[in-house]
Amino acid sequence: MVRRQEWNRLRQAGAAGAAKEFKGLRFLLRRNWENLAPGQRAVIDRLARANRRTFRAHQLKEELRDIFALPPTAARWALDQWLAWASRSKLAPFVRLARTIRTYRPSIEATLEWRLTNGIAESNNASIGRIRTNARGFHDPHAFITMIMLDRAGLNPQLPWDHAA
Secondary structure (H helix, E strand, O other): OHHHHHHHHHHHOOOHHHHHHHHOOHHHHHOOHHHOOHHHHHHHHHHHHHOHHHHHHHHHHHHHHHHOOOOHHHHHHHHHHHHHHHHHOOOHHHHHHHHHHHHOHHHHHHHHHHOOOOHHHHHHHHHHHHHHHHHOOOOOHHHHHHHHHHHHHOOOOOOOOOOOO
16 A cells, blocks of 8 residues: 555656556565565665655565564564554554554464464355356255365265276
8 A cells, every 4th residue: 555655646746657667566565575586675675765655664564474473472572563663654554554453452462372363264265155156056055065065075975977997
């Protein structure tokens, strides 16, 4: 959001060339720092001098991501520090995010401590959606449930038309 705001500001100021170059940073800024090539890291280093707001947003994103790799006690302390930094950043999207994190802090701390997420549930929901789409609808809900159970359980039953080798 910060990058988009800066892109719009550049366009409205009449700097079309700079805006076009800035728009090309979208996917680069979304990547994790450790996955960037040296040339891509250099682009982000140049961004630190060219556009402080967007660079600060990138730093905030990377710092928040790094918190989840820390042990629980250190992560709680780092989250406190991050929330203070985000609240003072004067970047509206991060100020809102800090408020949201404060609202859901107990759940986030449970995630930090137990390392459990809703990723498995989301994966199951996506698979069920694919099954429903591929089937173009089921006339019988039992058939739909059976397909879900077969797919998600990883079962591979011997079908009558498949001959055993």
